Amino acid sequence: MRIAITGGRGQLGCALHERNQGNELLLVDLPEHDITSLSAMVSLLQQFSPDVIIHTAAMTDVDGCEKTPDIAYKVNVVGTRNIVSAALLIGCPVVYISTDYVFDGTKSQPYWEYDDPNPLCVYARTKWMGEQLVRQHLARHYIVRIAWLYGAGPRNFAQTVLRLARERGTMTMVTDEKGSPTFANDVADALYTLITLPAYGIHHLPNSGICSRYEWANKILELAGISKATVNPGSDYQRLARVPKSVELGNYMSANLGIVMRPWQEALSEYLHRG
Numbered sequence: 100m101r102i103a104i105t106g107g108r109g110q111l112g113c114a115l116h117e118r119n120q121g122n123e124l125l126l127v128d129l130p131e132h133d134i135t136s137l138s139a140m141v142s143l144l145q146q147f148s149p150d151v152i153i154h155t156a157a158m159t160d161v162d163g164c165e166k167t168p169d170i171a172y173k174v175n176v177v178g179t180r181n182i183v184s185a186a187l188l189i190g191c192p193v194v195y196i197s198t199d200y201v202f203d204g205t206k207s208q209p210y211w212e213y214d215d216p217n218p219l220c221v222y223a224r225t226k227w228m229g230e231q232l233v234r235q236h237l238a239r240h241y242i243v244r245i246a247w248l249y250g251a252g253p254r255n256f257a258q259t260v261l262r263l264a265r266e267r268g269t270m271t272m273v274t275d276e277k278g279s280p281t282f283a284n285d286v287a288d289a290l291y292t293l294i295t296l297p298a299y300g301i302h303h304l305p306n307s308g309i310c311s312r313y314e315w316a317n318k319i320l321e322l323a324g325i326s327k328a329t330v331n332p333g334s335d336y337q338r339l340a341r342v343p344k345s346v347e348l349g350n351y352m353s354a355n356l357g358i359v360m361r362p363w364q365e366a367l368s369e370y371l372h373r374g
């Protein structure tokens with residue numbers, strides 16, 4: 100297949116590159132390619148003529164989106180509109196990567212694909228608006244919601260915990276924010292299966308199970324064999340964005356197709372022990 104991947108240098112983009120088996124990929128990312136330019140996207144994507152576009156590019160700094168909502172809107176909403184427009188002209192489906200943060204976290208049970216979103220912050224609102232654009236304009240779309248992502252590069256929670264352990268030997272993590280740590284490689288593998296199937300609509304594909312950031316940090320240290328560092332429950336910084344307290348994304352739609360995500364602890368262990 101010919102696959103265009105926006106955000107090709109991000110965590111998920113790198114995983115899609117790493118886990119690719121024989122597809123022809125076009126990586127679309129800054130600084131060469133800016134999804135906020137309609138003409139640039141249409142001409143680039145029309146020229147490549149992909150069988151599918153996997154749209155991962157986004158402004159993912161949740162507090163940053165709160166500080167500069169105009170930029171968040173431009174990248175996450177206008178950028179998505181541009182990808183949708185190009186896909187319409189080409190006639191190809193789009194995989195839109197979305198987030199557990201579209202939910203408000205007040206449900207004590209898992210959120211299913213058919214539950215109603217209620218985003219609480221700018222980032223989540225822009226991602227939800229992106230979902231709606233994709234759904235309204237493209238009959239052939241996959242909206243794939245994932246959660247606390249980690250993968251290639253130093254900009255993720257696991258790498259931050261390892262750095263704090265190394266540099267300070269202690270850290271403080273909240274106990275009242277819960278989600279599903281999700282290995283980008285697992286999402287990439289699931290996406291490569293999903294796009295071979297005409298199973299359009301919403302899919303929930305985080306690793307299974309939830310934990311607090313405090314529990315996640317402790318598990319990272321345990322699996323990495325670091326016994327000297329300590330994690331204290333609490334919070335040492337004030338978040339700008341309002342984020343849901345607890346979201347577990349229930350996988351109903353993909354599980355029906357045999358796409359089941361492994362427990363987050365197993366995936367984390369593989370991530371920490373790979374060479």
Ligand SMILES: NC(=O)c1ccc[n+]([C@@H]2O[C@H](COP(=O)([O-])OP(=O)(O)OC[C@H]3O[C@@H](n4cnc5c(N)ncnc54)[C@H](OP(=O)(O)O)[C@@H]3O)[C@@H](O)[C@H]2O)c1
Nearest residue numbers: 106108109110111129133134155156157159198246247248
């Ligand atoms: N990270 C998470 O915890 C998480 C959780 C749930 C859902 N998601 C969703 O999953 C997707 C992938 O997340 P990720 O963690 O892989 O993101 P990421 O590492 O931040 O990567 C996003 C990529 O998009 C690029 N990008 C930003 N603005 C762009 C623009 N105008 N034109 C072209 N490329 C642009 C970024 O470039 P720069 O680095 O130069 O800005 C970056 O390479 C996102 O859609 C996100 O909303 C993420």
